[in-house]
Amino acid sequence: MEERPIRVLVAKPGLDGHDRGAKVIAQALRDAGMEVIYTGLRQSPAMIAQAALEEDVDVVGLSSLSGAHRTLFPEVLREMRARGLGDVPVVAGGIIPPRDAAELEEAGIARIFPPGTPLEEIVRAVADLARERRLAERG
Amino acid sequence: MRWDEEARAARRAWEASAEGAPRRRERFLTPSGIEVQALYTPEELAGDDYLERLGFPGRYPFTRGVHPTMYRGRLWTMRQYAGYATAEESNRRYRFLLERGQTGLSVAFDLPTQIGYDSDHPLARGEVGRVGVAIDTVEDMERLFEGIPLDRVSTSMTINATAATLLALYIAVAERRGIPPEKLSGTVQNDILKEYAARGTYIYPPEPSMRLVTDLMAFCAERVPSWNTVSISGYHIREAGATAVEELAFTLADGIAYVEAATGRGLEVDRFAPRLSFFFNAHMDFFEEIAKFRAARRMWAKIMRERFGARDPRSWMLRFHTQTAGSTLTAQQPENNVVRVTLQALAAVLGGTQSLHTNARDEALALPTEESARLALRTQQIIALESGVADVVDPLGGSYYVEALTDRLESEAWALIEEIDRMGGAVRAVEEGWMQERIRRSAYRYQRAVESGERPVVGVNVYREEGGEAELGGALLEIDPAVEREQVERLRAFKARRDAAAVARAREALERAARDPHANLMPPILEAVRAGATLGEVADTLRTVFGEYSAAREAGL
Numbered sequence: 001m002e003e004r005p006i007r008v009l010v011a012k013p014g015l016d017g018h019d020r021g022a023k024v025i026a027q028a029l030r031d032a033g034m035e036v037i038y039t040g041l042r043q044s045p046a047m048i049a050q051a052a053l054e055e056d057v058d059v060v061g062l063s064s065l066s067g068a069h070r071t072l073f074p075e076v077l078r079e080m081r082a083r084g085l086g087d088v089p090v091v092a093g094g095i096i097p098p099r100d101a102a103e104l105e106e107a108g109i110a111r112i113f114p115p116g117t118p119l120e121e122i123v124r125a126v127a128d129l130a131r132e133r134r135l136a137e138r139g
Numbered sequence: 140m141r142w143d144e145e146a147r148a149a150r151r152a153w154e155a156s157a158e159g160a161p162r163r164r165e166r167f168l169t170p171s172g173i174e175v176q177a178l179y180t181p182e183e184l185a186g187d188d189y190l191e192r193l194g195f196p197g198r199y200p201f202t203r204g205v206h207p208t209m210y211r212g213r214l215w216t217m218r219q220y221a222g223y224a225t226a227e228e229s230n231r232r233y234r235f236l237l238e239r240g241q242t243g244l245s246v247a248f249d250l251p252t253q254i255g256y257d258s259d260h261p262l263a264r265g266e267v268g269r270v271g272v273a274i275d276t277v278e279d280m281e282r283l284f285e286g287i288p289l290d291r292v293s294t295s296m297t298i299n300a301t302a303a304t305l306l307a308l309y310i311a312v313a314e315r316r317g318i319p320p321e322k323l324s325g326t327v328q329n330d331i332l333k334e335y336a337a338r339g340t341y342i343y344p345p346e347p348s349m350r351l352v353t354d355l356m357a358f359c360a361e362r363v364p365s366w367n368t369v370s371i372s373g374y375h376i377r378e379a380g381a382t383a384v385e386e387l388a389f390t391l392a393d394g395i396a397y398v399e400a401a402t403g404r405g406l407e408v409d410r411f412a413p414r415l416s417f418f419f420n421a422h423m424d425f426f427e428e429i430a431k432f433r434a435a436r437r438m439w440a441k442i443m444r445e446r447f448g449a450r451d452p453r454s455w456m457l458r459f460h461t462q463t464a465g466s467t468l469t470a471q472q473p474e475n476n477v478v479r480v481t482l483q484a485l486a487a488v489l490g491g492t493q494s495l496h497t498n499a500r501d502e503a504l505a506l507p508t509e510e511s512a513r514l515a516l517r518t519q520q521i522i523a524l525e526s527g528v529a530d531v532v533d534p535l536g537g538s539y540y541v542e543a544l545t546d547r548l549e550s551e552a553w554a555l556i557e558e559i560d561r562m563g564g565a566v567r568a569v570e571e572g573w574m575q576e577r578i579r580r581s582a583y584r585y586q587r588a589v590e591s592g593e594r595p596v597v598g599v600n601v602y603r604e605e606g607g608e609a610e611l612g613g614a615l616l617e618i619d620p621a622v623e624r625e626q627v628e629r630l631r632a633f634k635a636r637r638d639a640a641a642v643a644r645a646r647e648a649l650e651r652a653a654r655d656p657h658a659n660l661m662p663p664i665l666e667a668v669r670a671g672a673t674l675g676e677v678a679d680t681l682r683t684v685f686g687e688y689s690a691a692r693e694a695g696l
Contacts, residue, residue, distance in 0.1 A: 018338070020379050020466070027583050066269050067269035067505070096504075098504075115504070116469055
C-alpha cells in the first residue's frame, strides 16, 4: 500500500501577525512533497490542537515572534494531550531566545529552530519526526 | 552633460577591455531583481530634464529633499521605537533615551492594545507587555507620559486598528494637564490597509476600518492641526517579504486609497494632505534603498499634484520616517548587526529621511536591552555629527548610478500601481489577497536565494561560526510574567473606582454614532475615554456594530 504524504499543521498561536516565516516554511514543506495546513493568524492553543486532531497531522509546527511562546507553547501541548495527541511531535520557530528554547524542549517541544535555521534542515527534521512517529504507531 | 562621439568611442573601448575580465557572478541583481551594470555614465540618464526630474530641494518634484537646506538647518528626528511591560517601565526607557539625546518619542504597544483587548481578555494571555506597553485606561496613558512635556515632545504611536482610541487617550491626558489639543504634535500610524496586507493587527472589516481612518483625519484637521494623521507604512510590507519596488508601489497605492477615501467623504485635499506622512524600511542594498526614497518623493508629488489636483506645495511633499530592517538582523554573530544597521541608517539619511529609528543588535532574539538601545541611538548620532554626510543636501544626486536606479525603480513601481488601479485600488487588492500573495512569493524567493547562497548573509550562509547565536543569550531583555498579573489588577481597580453609569451612557452614545454613517466617531470615543471607558470596551462597542474581519485561509496555503 502506498504511504500517504506527510501531513503538517503550521500554526500561529497568540495575537502576533508576523507570519512571513510560517508561510515560507509552509511553502518549503509543500515543495518537499508534504501536505501542509496553515491555520492563519490568532489561533488559541485549543483551536490549534483541535485542528491537529481534525486534520490528522503527523507533525505540528508553531511560529511565534511576540514573546508569548513561554505561555502559549506549553498550552498547545496540554490541549493536544487532552485530545489524545500526546504522541504527535510539535516543533517551533520564531524569535525564541536560547534559554527559552531549552526550557520549551524540556516541556515537550520536539525541536526548536532558531532564527537563521536553513529551510532544508527544518524540512529534514519534520520528515524524520513524522517517519519516526509512523514507525512507532505500527509498533 | 556632454555625451558625444568621442565619449561613445571611449565607452566602446572600455567595454572591449571589460569584456573578458573575470567577474564574481554572471549577472548582478538588486534584491528587487533589477540587473545592474558594471558602470553608469551620463548616457544612462533619462534625459536632459534636470528641472523636471530633479529640481531643487524644497521644490517640486522634491526628488532632492523636502526642505531647501535639509540637515544643514536641522538634523532628522532621532526617534527610537520603544515600549515594553508596564507604563512605568516604558516611561523609564523614554526618559533614558531623551536624556541621551533622542529627539522624539515612538511608542510601541503590546498586541492586545493593538487589537483592542484589555489586559484581562482571555486572548491577551501571554501577550501583555510583550512587544510593547499595555495600555488599557487613561490612567495607564498618564503614567506612560509622566514627566514628559506633551506640548514640547512630538510623539509617534505605532497604532492602527485602535488609533482613534489611543489618540483620544493622549488628548485626554493632555487635557488633564491643561494642554489644549492644538498644542499637540506627533503621529499615529493609523494605516490599516497594510495591517491586512502584512502585519495582522486588524479588528474590523476594511470598510469600517477606512471610516475610522478618515474620521480621525477629519477630526484632526479641525481640532489637532499639528498631528500627522496617517503614517502610510511600507515598513511592514517590506518586513513581510516584499521587494523594494513592491514596498514603494504598495505604499503609494495605499496612500492613494486614503486620499480617495477622504476626498470621497467631502474633505478638501489640501486640508488634510499636508498631515499625511510615510514610513519606509531601510534594507540592505544600499543604493537601491537610496533610490527608493528619492523615487518615492518624486512619485508622490506627481500623484498629489496631477491625480488629486492638490494646490498647496505642502500636499505634494512626501515626508517620511525610516526604520532599519529588523528582518535582516541575524541571531548568528549578533555584533554584525551593528554594522548592518549603520549601513541601512546611512542609506536612510542619504535618501533624505525626516526621522529615523535604528534597530538594536539583539533584536533577532528579543527586545533591546538598555545598553543595546543606547548603542543604536549612538549609531545615528555618529552618522549625524561625525561623518559629514549631513552637511550637503542630497549628496548622491547626480550620481549616474543613483539617478538611473531612481528612474528604474520609479518606472517599475508605476507599472504595479497601474495594475492595482486596474483591480479597483489598494482596498480591493488587499481584500482579494493579491498583495499578500505577491509579498508571500517575494519572501519565499528571497529565502531561497539565501539558502542557495546566491544572496550572501555573513554569519548565516557564509563565514559561519558554530555557537555564534549563544553569545547574547545571557544579556537579553526579559519581561517578567508578573507584569500581566499586575496590569490586570490595576485594570480591575480602575474599573471598580469609575462611574459605571457614565461609562455605560458613553458607550451607548458611541454605538449610536457607529450606526450613523454620517457621524464622526472621534468625539464619542473621546467622550468615552474621558468617562472612564477602557480601550477594550471602546473596541467591543464598535465590534458589535462593525463585526470582525477574519482573513480567509489563503488559497493554496
